[in-house]
Amino acid sequence: xxxxxxxxxxxxxxxxxxxxxxxxxxxxxxxxxxxxxxxxxxxxxxxxxxxxxxxxxxxxxxxxxxxxxxxxxxxxxxxxxxxxxxxxxxxxxxxxxxxxxxxxxxxxxxxxxxxxxxxxxxxxxxxxxxxxxxxxxxxxxxxxxxxxxxxxxxxxxxxxxxxxxxxxxxxxxxxxxxxxxxxxxxxxxxxxxxxxxxxxxxxxxxxxxxxxxxxxxxxxxxxxxxxxxxxxxxxxxxxxxxxxxxxxxxxxxxxxxxxxxxxxxxxxxxxxxxxxxxxxxxxxxxxxxxxxxxxxxxxxxxxxxxxxxxxxxxxxxxxxxxxxxxxxxxxxxxxxxxxxxxxxxxxxxxxxxxxxxxxxxxxxxxxxxxxxxxxxxxxxxxxxxxxxxxxxxxxxxxxxxxxxxxxxxxxxxxxxxxxxxxxxxxxxxxxxxxxxxxxxxxxxxxxxxxxxxxxxxxxxxxxxxxxxxxxxxxxxxxxxxxxxxxxxxxxxxxxxxxxxxxxxxxxxxxxxxxxxxxxxxxxxxxxxxxxxxxxxxxxxxxxxxxxxxxxxxxxxxxxxxxxxxxxxxxxxxxxxxxxxxx
Numbered sequence: 033x034x035x036x037x038x039x040x041x042x043x044x045x046x047x048x049x050x051x052x053x054x055x056x057x058x059x060x061x062x063x064x065x066x067x068x069x070x071x072x073x074x075x076x077x078x079x080x081x082x083x084x085x086x087x088x089x090x091x092x093x094x095x096x097x098x099x100x101x102x103x104x105x106x107x108x109x110x111x112x113x114x115x116x117x118x119x120x121x122x123x124x125x126x127x128x129x130x131x132x133x134x135x136x137x138x139x140x141x142x143x144x145x146x147x148x149x150x151x152x153x154x155x156x157x158x159x160x161x162x163x164x165x166x167x168x169x170x171x172x173x174x175x176x177x178x179x180x181x182x183x184x185x186x187x188x189x190x191x192x193x194x195x196x197x198x199x200x201x202x203x204x205x206x207x208x209x210x211x212x213x214x215x216x217x218x219x220x221x222x223x224x225x226x227x228x229x230x231x232x233x234x235x236x237x238x239x240x241x242x243x244x245x246x247x248x249x250x251x252x253x254x255x256x257x258x259x260x261x262x263x264x265x266x267x268x269x270x271x272x273x274x275x276x277x278x279x280x281x282x283x284x285x286x287x288x289x290x291x292x293x294x295x296x297x298x299x300x301x302x303x304x305x306x307x308x309x310x311x312x313x314x315x316x317x318x319x320x321x322x323x324x325x326x327x328x329x330x331x332x333x334x335x336x337x338x339x340x341x342x343x344x345x346x347x348x349x350x351x352x353x354x355x356x357x358x359x360x361x362x363x364x365x366x367x368x369x370x371x372x373x374x375x376x377x378x379x380x381x382x383x384x385x386x387x388x389x390x391x392x393x394x395x396x397x398x399x400x401x402x403x404x405x406x407x408x409x410x411x412x413x414x415x416x417x418x419x420x421x422x423x424x425x426x427x428x429x430x431x432x433x434x435x436x437x438x439x440x441x442x443x444x445x446x447x448x449x450x451x452x453x454x455x456x457x458x459x460x461x462x463x464x465x466x467x468x469x470x471x472x473x474x475x476x477x478x479x480x481x482x483x484x485x486x487x488x489x490x491x492x493x494x495x496x497x498x499x500x501x502x503x504x505x506x507x508x509x510x511x512x513x514x515x516x517x518x519x520x521x522x523x524x525x526x527x528x529x530x531x532x533x534x535x536x537x538x539x540x541x542x543x544x545x546x547x548x549x550x551x552x553x554x555x556x557x558x559x560x561x562x563x564x565x566x567x568x569x570x571x572x573x574x575x576x577x578x579x580x581x582x583x584x585x586x587x588x589x590x591x592x593x594x595x596x597x598x599x600x601x602x603x604x605x606x607x608x609x610x611x612x613x614x
Contacts, residue, residue: 042082042318044227049310050074051233057303059236061296064244070304071237072213075220077311086320088564089571132226139222154182165206167199178202180211190262191505193255197262200249210241239286246291260288261518264501285498289525294533299540325574339414340364341426346380346405353384356411358585364413364421366390369589372401380405388423396423496524 050071058067153170159182160167168184176185176198183202187195205211217234224230246263253259263284340363342356350373357368367389374383382405388396400406409427416422499517502510 039082040224042314043078043224044229046078046081046311046314047074047224047227047229047233049314050077050307051229051236053303053307053310054236057306061300061303062243062247062290062293063296063301064240064247066301066304067240068213068237068244070307071233071240072216074233075216081311081314081319084315084319086315086568087572087575088320088322088568089325089575090322091325135225136222139225143218143222150179153184154179165203176202178205178211180209181206190265193258194262194265197249197253197259200252201245204245204248205241208244210245213237213241242287243290246287250291256291257518260291261501261514263287264498265505288498292522292525293529297540299544300536302543323575339412341410341412343408343410344381344384344406345408348381360411360413360423364423366395366413366421366423368411369592372399374401376403376405378405382406386411398425496521 051074054067054071054074058070061067153172153174154168157168157170160169164181166182168182169187170184171186171188173186173189174184176183178184183199183206185195185198185202190198214237217237221230221234246259250256250259342360344353344356353370353373357370360366360368369387369389370384371387372383372385373381376382381400382403383401384399384406385401386396386398388398388411398411407427409425412424412426414422414424498521499514502514505511
């Protein structure tokens with residue numbers, strides 16, 4: 033559940049990042065096709081990048097760590113089990129999932145309803161095939177729209193010139209597969225309906241698609257002013273079909289302004305590059321998992337003879353115990369299973385149990401259990417003249433008072449079942465996960481700052497309003513007045529253009545100077561990242577070798593533990609039957 037919430041937070045953050053870049057830097061540029069791919073790339077990045085995790089391992093000196101005690105002991109029959117009182121607690125995770133599910137289901141139903149409505153419009157209609165387009169002339173008062181290669185319109189509502197403008201506009205939508213963008217944006221709104229940014233993001237995608245269609249259609253139409261009149265006329269339609277590219281859009285004034293705007297300078301393409309350092313910072317801050325790996329150190333001493341002595345002290349760590357067990361296995365083929373490890377508040381060993389086996393035969397059991405720190409002792413592996421190896425215990429001074437030794441012969445055919453009175457069943461401890469270090473990868477350079485020209489203030493109340501088209505387009509007098517009003521509207525709109533153009537030129541001049549400095553910093557950063565990647569590759573190979581081996585050893589110990597548990601349960605059932613008979 034935590035992983036799901038983390039993914040949602042990261043994905044939402046990436047959507048905010050792309051939307052802000054578009055809104056503040058690209059929204060007013062005429063790079064309409066580039067903006068289309070930029071917005072789609074933002075959607076894909078928001079769901080893919082959170083799964084891309086880069087792992088780095090840092091070596092640290094080993095420190096004593098407390099371990100969780102998995103040991104269980106024999107419980108007498110006369111001890112009553114107590115059942116804790118249950119308390120009511122609200123699980124907010126389930127509530128959040130339920131709320132999300134309700135919203136998701138509602139939008140799925142709305143999505144299906146829109147598809148049904150679209151199918152009812154297209155079904156049973158007469159289709160006129162022309163090149164790659166399928167034209168459907170309907171009688172309903174519905175705004176013209178396109179859906180893949182279908183173009184739907186009502187020819188009785190428009191003149192020949194108006195219909196030409198409409199069809200050229202819809203052909204652009206169909207030819208460039210804008211329906212795919214519309215459906216993708218709807219799917220993201222269904223999945224991330226709780227995020228308000230996704231709804232603004234969808235609006236930006238649909239608006240940009242209209243800019244593309246207007247721009248391309250205007251190239252093929254000789255009378256650009258007549259096309260703008262057609263835009264205004266279509267605004268009288270209130271009925272639109274969802275999940276389609278329809279000719280009508282509410283932001284009609286913005287479309288007219290963008291249609292008459294001068295082409296943006298190619299030097300403004302630098303604005304797309306601003307998203308790169310932002311994404312790099314996101315990866316370095318949230319997508320790099322730094323793991324600390326303890327250096328392996330062993331406390332091994334050897335005597336003057338051929339005996340091998342593996343010393344265990346009260347300060348011996350769990351990692352060192354594991355290394356000792358591995359060395360005994362590799363050099364002498366004895367299996368040493370360590371369990372019942374306990375420590376006091378000073379992290380000193382107070383209890384430990386070691387089952388030593390040779391193949392399937394148990395050779396030695398060493399168990400220390402007490403409240404005080406253990407005294408130092410060592411496991412001694414000696415080899416006689418016949419090359420037969422034996423294992424025993426040696427102490428520095430007086431042995432531990434609480435030490436229990438059980439010696440067995442290694443070559444016996446049968447091993448007696450477990451003694452219930454002395455049994456301590458404990459599963460093997462899983463491999464300890466590496467700890468996270470504070471070492472971080474090289475930081476991405478920030479884009480140079482500096483003073484920027486003051487944004488010109490525009491009184492929105494003085495913005496002219498587009499004149500309303502006459503109710504009867506055939507009224508010549510009304511149309512003449514409408515054309516006159518449109519000419520005045522265009523002049524007033526042009527009055528705002530010089531102020532914004534001058535500001536854009538000032539920003540371009542400053543940013544071009546900053547780009548040179550930023551390029552040098554990026555070169556240094558790339559060199560540092562190459563070194564960082566080399567270290568990460570070395571770490572990956574090490575993890576593959578070490579962690580894989582530890583997990584195999586853990587699985588082997590777990591099988592032995594399960595075998596002991598079965599024997600334990602069998603003996604307990606036997607004791608229960610005997611107690612009933614008595």
